[in-house]
Amino acid sequence: MSSITYSKLQVLLHWTFAAIILWATVTGFGNAMFTLPTAIADGLNFINVSLTSLLIPLFGLRILCALDHHQPAPTQRVLGLLAKAGHLALYVMTGLVLFTGVLMMERPINVFGLMHLPQPLQEPLLTTFFNTVHKYACVALALLVAGHVAAVAVHHWCGEKLLRRMSL
Numbered sequence: 001m002s003s004i005t006y007s008k009l010q011v012l013l014h015w016t017f018a019a020i021i022l023w024a025t026v027t028g029f030g031n032a033m034f035t036l037p038t039a040i041a042d043g044l045n046f047i048n049v050s051l052t053s054l055l056i057p058l059f060g061l062r063i064l065c066a067l068d069h070h071q072p073a074p075t076q077r078v079l080g081l082l083a084k085a086g087h088l089a090l091y092v093m094t095g096l097v098l099f100t101g102v103l104m105m106e107r108p109i110n111v112f113g114l115m116h117l118p119q120p121l122q123e124p125l126l127t128t129f130f131n132t133v134h135k136y137a138c139v140a141l142a143l144l145v146a147g148h149v150a151a152v153a154v155h156h157w158c159g160e161k162l163l164r165r166m167s168l
Contacts, residue, residue, distance in 0.1 A: 011168050013062045020055055021094070024048045025142050032135075049101075050112045056098050063091065083151075090148060093141040100134035103127070 006014070027044045030036070036044070066087070102109065102120055106127050109117040121127050155162045 006165055008168055010065050011166055013065060014166060020051045024052055049109060052098060052101055053109055053111045059095060059098060090144050093137055093144055096137045097141050100130045100137055104131040104134050
């Protein structure tokens with residue numbers, strides 16, 4: 001087992017992002033695939049926009065923590081490269097989902113009624129474009145998260161208890 005350790009901040013950011021991304025993925029896809037009553041659909045959209053808006057400033061901090069985190073050289077070079085590539089893909093896709101989520105907005109961004117941010121783009125052609133990119137990016141992020149969870153499960157099954165290192 002490797003000796004990688006994570007700071008409390010890294011662990012807290014990891015689980016905050018995990019919880020919000022999982023919530024937004026499940027409710028976002030559910031909202032898109034099913035005809036929900038308007039009040040429920042609007043409520044889910046409001047919560048998703050509010051929660052993911054909170055991730056935007058934390059995303060910069062998450063990137064800084066990842067860049068500052070020094071990992072020991074992996075014992076298996078190929079697996080180490082795959083892990084780095086997977087994490088990089090997760091970061092890039094998370095950033096793309098957050099970025100396009102803001103740019104697709106067709107109204108001001110209401111963050112839990114505490115803060116109202118102006119609608120970034122007014123041109124419907126652009127908001128439609130970013131909405132489309134956002135949908136595909138969400139699918140890609142969901143697949144990457146599933147792969148990440150599967151990799152953790154395989155490591156756990158092989159005796160490497162990764163979840164212990166990711167607990168506070």
